[in-house]
Amino acid sequence: MTPTGTLDALLVEERVFRPAPATVIEANVKPADLAEAYRLAEADHLAYWEKAALELEWHRKWDAVLDDGKAPFYRWFPGARTNIVHNALDRHVHIWTKNKLALIWEGEAGDCRKFTYFELYREVNRLAGALRALGVSRGDRVCLYMPPIPETVVAMLAAAKIGAVHVFVFAGYSAKFLRERLNDSKARVLVTADGFYRGGRCINLKAVVDEALPGVRGETAETVVVVRRTGDDIDMQEPRDLYYHDLLRQESPEAATEIMEAGDPLFWLHTSGTTGRPKAVVHNHGGYMVGASHTFRTVFDIKPTDIHFCTADPGWITGHTYGVYGPLLTGATVILYEGHPLYPQADRLPTIIERYGATIFYATPTLVRMLMRYGPQYPKKRDLSTLRLLGSVGEPLGPEAWMWFYKHIGRSNCPVLDTWWQTETGMAMISPMPISVLKPGSVGKALPGIAADVVDDKGQAVPPGQGGFLVVKKPWPAMLTTLEGDDAGYARDYWERIPGCYFAGDVARRDEDGYFWIQGRADDVLNIAGHRVGTAEVEAALCAHRLVTEAAVVGLPDKIKGEVAKAFVVAAPEWRAAFADADAFASELRAHVRRELGPIVVIKAVELRDTLPRTRSGKILRRKLRAEELGQALEGGTGEEE
Numbered sequence: 001m002t003p004t005g006t007l008d009a010l011l012v013e014e015r016v017f018r019p020a021p022a023t024v025i026e027a028n029v030k031p032a033d034l035a036e037a038y039r040l041a042e043a044d045h046l047a048y049w050e051k052a053a054l055e056l057e058w059h060r061k062w063d064a065v066l067d068d069g070k071a072p073f074y075r076w077f078p079g080a081r082t083n084i085v086h087n088a089l090d091r092h093v094h095i096w097t098k099n100k101l102a103l104i105w106e107g108e109a110g111d112c113r114k115f116t117y118f119e120l121y122r123e124v125n126r127l128a129g130a131l132r133a134l135g136v137s138r139g140d141r142v143c144l145y146m147p148p149i150p151e152t153v154v155a156m157l158a159a160a161k162i163g164a165v166h167v168f169v170f171a172g173y174s175a176k177f178l179r180e181r182l183n184d185s186k187a188r189v190l191v192t193a194d195g196f197y198r199g200g201r202c203i204n205l206k207a208v209v210d211e212a213l214p215g216v217r218g219e220t221a222e223t224v225v226v227v228r229r230t231g232d233d234i235d236m237q238e239p240r241d242l243y244y245h246d247l248l249r250q251e252s253p254e255a256a257t258e259i260m261e262a263g264d265p266l267f268w269l270h271t272s273g274t275t276g277r278p279k280a281v282v283h284n285h286g287g288y289m290v291g292a293s294h295t296f297r298t299v300f301d302i303k304p305t306d307i308h309f310c311t312a313d314p315g316w317i318t319g320h321t322y323g324v325y326g327p328l329l330t331g332a333t334v335i336l337y338e339g340h341p342l343y344p345q346a347d348r349l350p351t352i353i354e355r356y357g358a359t360i361f362y363a364t365p366t367l368v369r370m371l372m373r374y375g376p377q378y379p380k381k382r383d384l385s386t387l388r389l390l391g392s393v394g395e396p397l398g399p400e401a402w403m404w405f406y407k408h409i410g411r412s413n414c415p416v417l418d419t420w421w422q423t424e425t426g427m428a429m430i431s432p433m434p435i436s437v438l439k440p441g442s443v444g445k446a447l448p449g450i451a452a453d454v455v456d457d458k459g460q461a462v463p464p465g466q467g468g469f470l471v472v473k474k475p476w477p478a479m480l481t482t483l484e485g486d487d488a489g490y491a492r493d494y495w496e497r498i499p500g501c502y503f504a505g506d507v508a509r510r511d512e513d514g515y516f517w518i519q520g521r522a523d524d525v526l527n528i529a530g531h532r533v534g535t536a537e538v539e540a541a542l543c544a545h546r547l548v549t550e551a552a553v554v555g556l557p558d559k560i561k562g563e564v565a566k567a568f569v570v571a572a573p574e575w576r577a578a579f580a581d582a583d584a585f586a587s588e589l590r591a592h593v594r595r596e597l598g599p600i601v602v603i604k605a606v607e608l609r610d611t612l613p614r615t616r617s618g619k620i621l622r623r624k625l626r627a628e629e630l631g632q633a634l635e636g637g638t639g640e641e642e
């Protein structure tokens with residue numbers, strides 16, 4: 001844990017944005033509803049979540065909303081039976097959404113495939129039947145090593161439908177990472193694709209699988225189901241490798257849905273590996289379903305007419321919750337894009353928004369900064385008038401990127417929902433709603449039913465304005481149930497660091513209005529001349545400079561001062577015209593940070609970089625920068641090193 005004492009709060013951001021009257025009138029959750037939701041959640045936490053659970057169909061209702069007898073191994077909805085796929089798919093076939101579009105997919109070359117709920121249902125049933133025929137049954141793991149293509153969504157749902165647990169390995173991970181995940185999961189079936197397109201290249205995914213498989217143990221991956229996406233020549237090894245399309249041809253478009261206990265596992269998914277080795281988080285059918293569905297309906301304000309463009313790969317939690325399950329549970333239409341966000345040029349995402357008339361655009365700060373770097377002329381070329389909500393997740397967005405997103409993608413017309421959550425939380429926890437007053441750089445208030453707080457290392461709440469550890473004081477439905485194979489680690493890392501609280505691993509402050517401001521990771525806190533400072537505010541200040549595109553700040557040991565801060569900056573190319581050399585530019589940036597944040601934050605050194613090191617999911621890897629500076633190996637690795 002970080003040194004004791006409170007965290008300095010540096011950023012002063014006073015702009016506020018009020019919702020347009022039409023947004024308030026049309027919102028699913030209007031101001032009076034929100035007030036009532038907070039009142040109910042405050043008065044009776046479990047009654048609030050029980051009400052949310054009643055929005056869904058269950059084969060058997062719960063004996064209790066929550067069993068906390070074995071805390072922190074909380075059991076939501078014990079005794080209840082359901083299957084998330086019943087609610088995400090089967091149910092729609094009997095109502096008006098049957099012939100509504102569930103999925104719009106666009107390939108990198110511009111090819112497009114669309115699935116109605118009924119079509120998706122039939123395809124999922126065929127794969128469910130095929131998986132059953134391969135001997136997969138309830139509780140077995142199915143490993144998915146898939147690019148962003150429709151069959152990926154089909155595979156997730158088919159596994160869940162028959163009660164198997166999907167273990168997704170993002171297609172950017174190496175053969176070694178895949179092999180380890182196969183061995184951990186002992187998945188007898190692996191679903192993959194021959195390849196996919198990204199950045200104008202055809203990536204041969206099957207070759208990575210072929211490299212991974214020789215090292216797997218026992219019966220693991222005895223069958224590999226291969227989706228033909230690129231049609232390239234690949235090695236198919238009989239009898240192990242089977243083409244998806246051959247397999248499905250013989251299957252019935254109907255398949256029974258396995259009725260699961262609410263607490264049965266639905267999937268394992270790894271965290272991004274930003275602060276250490278990726279952790280295998282376990283989510284279940286019941287609680288996860290309630291959290292995903294409820295937050296998608298309320299936070300994303302989903303309406304029958306919406307088209308939700310979620311840029312996250314299905315292989316990350318955002319893709320799982322708000323790219324697949326949340327939208328399907330609420331009968332929405334979702335866009336999935338295969339390729340690189342800047343291919344063939346920087347207007348690709350705006351072009352997709354225009355082409356399908358997307359109404360909600362859910363992106364990441366990394367993406368927003370990428371678009372910023374290329375300039376507003378790209379989104380300006382496209383008709384983005386269908387958009388009504390913007391969302392961001394994954395890293396601090398910062399006031400500058402927030403404003404750019406709001407202005408140039410949202411045309412100063414769409415609320416920006418900066419949603420704070422984690423692989424572990426399964427669902428958005430702290431976020432504005434469309435009706436909220438917005439403050440650029442803040443993630444808004446804790447959602448109703450989420451007991452988020454900011455505390456010191458003893459668990460005492462710190463006063464407004466002061467920084468501390470971000471915790472959650474009560475369990476919530478979509479919470480992780482454990483870390484796979486590591487119950488002790490789950491209890492220790494999340495629930496014992498600050499007794500009785502879920503420890504998120506982030507530092508934050510809350511202002512007088514109850515708005516949260518994420519200051520960074522607890523592991524990255526800087527200690528500058530006795531002041532504890534989160535990285536996010538310093539990075540936001542650097543990014544506020546017109547010549548800075550991206551920034552990362554790390555603390556380095558110093559003989560005299562204990563620790564000094566070093567900034568790594570990706571600069572806009574124009575800096576060369578404005579300054580004599582890198583030293584002069586660095587001095588200006590140091591002075592700029594001082595002007596923005598006051599004299600506390602002394603940046604000892606500024607290094608210009610072409611790019612910053614990132615995790616596979618695109619987040620800044622500060623620990624890698626620190627390790628490089630110290631000439632050390634990367635602690636915990638990225639999960640991929642030999």
Ligand code: ATP
Pocket residue numbers: 271272273274275276277278279317392393394395396397418419420421422423424443504505506518520521617619
């Ligand atoms: P690891 O846990 O392996 O270190 P990770 O924490 O990056 O990786 P994720 O679960 O993908 O893995 O990300 C959750 C984290 O992302 C949060 O703890 C937080 O630090 C950051 N985050 C998510 N949303 C936001 C947001 N809106 N603003 C600021 N930070 C965010």
Ligand code: MG
Pocket residue numbers: 271272275422505
């Ligand atoms: Mg994390």
